[in-house]
Amino acid sequence: MNDKVLVDLQGVGKSFRMGDGASRKVLDGVDFTLQSGEIVALLGKSGSGKSTLLRIISGLVKADAGKACYRGAPLSEPVPGIAMVFQSFALFPWLTVQQNVELGLEAQGVAADERAVRSEAMLDLMGLSGFEGALPRELSGGMRQRVGIARALVTNPDVLLMDEAFSALDVLTGETLRNDILELWDHGRIPTRGILVVSHNIEEAVMMSDRIIMLSSDPGRIRTEIKIDLPRPRNADSPAVRQLVDEVYGLMTMRPAPAAGPAREAGPDYRLPDADIETIEAVLTLLASAPFEGRADLPRLSDESELPGEELFPACEALSLLGLAIVEGGDIAMTALGRRYEAADHAGRQAIFGRQLLAQVTLPQLVYSMLRASADGALPEEQILSLLMETSEQEEARRIMRTAVEWGRYGEIYEFDFHTRRLRLA
Numbered sequence: 001m002n003d004k005v006l007v008d009l010q011g012v013g014k015s016f017r018m019g020d021g022a023s024r025k026v027l028d029g030v031d032f033t034l035q036s037g038e039i040v041a042l043l044g045k046s047g048s049g050k051s052t053l054l055r056i057i058s059g060l061v062k063a064d065a066g067k068a069c070y071r072g073a074p075l076s077e078p079v080p081g082i083a084m085v086f087q088s089f090a091l092f093p094w095l096t097v098q099q100n101v102e103l104g105l106e107a108q109g110v111a112a113d114e115r116a117v118r119s120e121a122m123l124d125l126m127g128l129s130g131f132e133g134a135l136p137r138e139l140s141g142g143m144r145q146r147v148g149i150a151r152a153l154v155t156n157p158d159v160l161l162m163d164e165a166f167s168a169l170d171v172l173t174g175e176t177l178r179n180d181i182l183e184l185w186d187h188g189r190i191p192t193r194g195i196l197v198v199s200h201n202i203e204e205a206v207m208m209s210d211r212i213i214m215l216s217s218d219p220g221r222i223r224t225e226i227k228i229d230l231p232r233p234r235n236a237d238s239p240a241v242r243q244l245v246d247e248v249y250g251l252m253t254m255r256p257a258p259a260a261g262p263a264r265e266a267g268p269d270y271r272l273p274d275a276d277i278e279t280i281e282a283v284l285t286l287l288a289s290a291p292f293e294g295r296a297d298l299p300r301l302s303d304e305s306e307l308p309g310e311e312l313f314p315a316c317e318a319l320s321l322l323g324l325a326i327v328e329g330g331d332i333a334m335t336a337l338g339r340r341y342e343a344a345d346h347a348g349r350q351a352i353f354g355r356q357l358l359a360q361v362t363l364p365q366l367v368y369s370m371l372r373a374s375a376d377g378a379l380p381e382e383q384i385l386s387l388l389m390e391t392s393e394q395e396e397a398r399r400i401m402r403t404a405v406e407w408g409r410y411g412e413i414y415e416f417d418f419h420t421r422r423l424r425l426a
């Protein structure tokens with residue numbers, strides 16, 4: 001066994017039973033290794049299974065396919081070498097700061113006097129000296145998360161897992177805490193050998209990690225990996241960091257390649273991004289206006305639009321699918337058609353939208369040709385849905401169908417009767 005390998009996942013899969021009783025595959029065929037000496041960040045859309053993956057590694061959730069090992073031993077329950085920090089801090093409100101920090105040691109059977117010595121040293125390292133007797137509610141959010149981190153680190157974990165650990169904090173507090181942890185890590189002041197961070201924040205991932213792994217959704221699979229060879233501490237405004245942030249934005253916005261698999265390799269790609277018309281048009285309008293005037297750096301567009309990546313990325317993907325904009329690297333630029341669309345009135349926009357759907361978007365094209373081929377120009381939604389379910393999980397297939405209905409109705413190429421759930425030519 002290579003002792004550089006801390007965590008090793010091979011072909012890991014996980015399904016959950018949903019409210020309607022159906023099983024949904026959240027993770028599929030995930031191969032991943034966390035090596036000694038590295039910080040890895042895991043990015044992906046909401047629901048792509050990032051937290052589930054972290055929970056499998058923490059031993060809190062069991063994979064139902066593949067192998068998950070920590071230092072060569074199969075993971076099936078929490079192990080002393082792996083500690084986790086939660087977004088919600090997860091502190092016990094009735095315990096003092098010190099008692100909260102000692103919990104992990106207590107679980108490992110460490111004697112009381114040693115627990116006190118170690119927790120005091122860790123609180124000191126985390127800048128919490130003097131707060132040992134305080135209750136969590138008496139602390140600010142940033143200090144509470146310091147307690148959460150101290151509780152994880154006091155056990156001297158080999159592997160530290162952080163699930164959106166800074167996202168409940170204000171930007172500045174989050175940044176300070178992140179830098180403090182990086183400093184402890186970079187100066188070898190904690191014995192931790194590997195850190196795996198789940199984040200929604202692209203800049204945070206670029207600032208912290210040696211490697212970024214991107215998960216695709218439905219089901220979550222590893223889509224891309226980016227190595228970051230910049231020394232830390234990193235300057236968020238340096239050209240190298242900006243370029244990487246741009247690159248990651250670009251990759252997050254790009255249409256992922258269809259997942260591998262016999263059924264998916266062959267047929268056309270019917271997926272549609274999860275973007276509604278209102279958001280697509282709002283992003284196009286923003287892109288057309290000052291200061292962008294038709295071309296924007298995606299991180300800046302994200303700041304200006306105040307849309308979370310989850311909504312901005314699919315809208316950009318939709319604009320590119322419709323030929324209204326081009327996404328290149330970390331930039332998005334309007335096409336000539338995009339400018340015409342922006343300048344058009346409501347009916348003019350609908351006409352362009354409909355034309356583009358028929359010209360270049362596979363699923364509306366298919367629906368339209370099936371409708372034309374049917375005797376009465378109508379067909380049940382189920383017929384399209386069952387086709388989508390050949391390549392997408394049920395929930396995602398339904399989501400794609402909803403998008404296809406919204407887009408097609410807007411472009412006036414087909415109609416949908418919500419009572420009979422039948423599509424009909426417009």
Ligand SMILES: Nc1ncnc2c1ncn2[C@@H]1O[C@H](COP(=O)(O)OP(=O)(O)OP(=O)(O)O)[C@@H](O)[C@H]1O
Pocket residue numbers: 016017018026044045046047048049050051052053
């Ligand atoms: N215990 C569970 N039972 C049923 N479904 C679950 C369970 N845990 C997670 N899921 C579902 O699995 C999917 C992936 O969840 P997960 O929290 O891992 O995603 P994520 O990428 O971390 O999302 P987010 O970024 O929004 O936190 C979601 O659809 C979620 O509802």
